[in-house]
Amino acid sequence: MRETGESLKDALDLKIFTNKRICIDEVLPQNVDFLVLDLSSALGLSIFTFRETASHYRKIASMQGKKVVVRSIYDGGYIESGIIDDVWSATNMCECRVDGMVWTYRSGTCKKSNWYEYDIIIRVLPLDSGVSTDVDGTILIFDRERKYAELRYKVLRSRTAYYTQ
Structure with missing residues (x-):
């Protein structure tokens, strides 16, 4: 593993997401706020959250x-966005x-059938292994036929540091 880690753009070929419908499956006890922000920034997508206020993400960003x-449901009605937070x-x-x-999908609400x-x-x-001071978790990116990363x-x-295997 590299000492400093990479940005999401550097660690992953973002072309795999072109014209694709993407599901983020948050498995407890993880929190995917970091990934929602990094994908928004890397892919140029707006976020609509049903979970938090807009200021939550703006503060982290x-x-x-x-x-x-x-935008948030707490700011008013739903507006179509690139990233839907909490389906x-x-x-x-x-x-x-x-x-x-x-x-x-937050808090383990995504089923394999989804x-x-x-x-x-x-x-x-x-x-x-539980807890580590080096890394917080693992991200698997796959479809029905193969594992991308x-x-x-x-x-x-x-920032968030990403490490390739």
């Missing part, structure tokens, strides 16, 4: 020197029909 467009809350609590390129609705799955997993990540205050 400003600490990392990123510019993102974020379960959108469909079950707010009863919204949502559409976007990246769909985020995977068939998407072209690419990004599964964010805890470490098998397996990354380890460490969320730092000013």
Whole structure:
């Protein structure tokens, strides 16, 4: 593993996401806020969150020197965006029909049967060993036929470091 880690753009070929429907599957106890922000920044997509206020993401983005467009259900009605944060809350609590390129399932709400609705799955997993000071978890990126990448990540205050296997 590299000592400093890389940005998401450097660690991964982002072309794999072109014209694809993407599912982010957050496996507890992980929190995918970092990945939502990094994908928004790298792919130039706006975020619509049913989970947090827009200021939550804006605060994190400003600490990392990123510019993102974020809207929240708490600011008003649903507006179509590239990244939908918390599909379960959108469909079950707010009863919204949502559409976007990246769909985020929080807190283990994504079932394997949901995977068939998407072209690419990004599964964010805890470490098998439990806790580490070096990395926070593992990211698996795959579809029905192959695994595109397996990354380890460490969320730092000013950035997220990604490590290739």
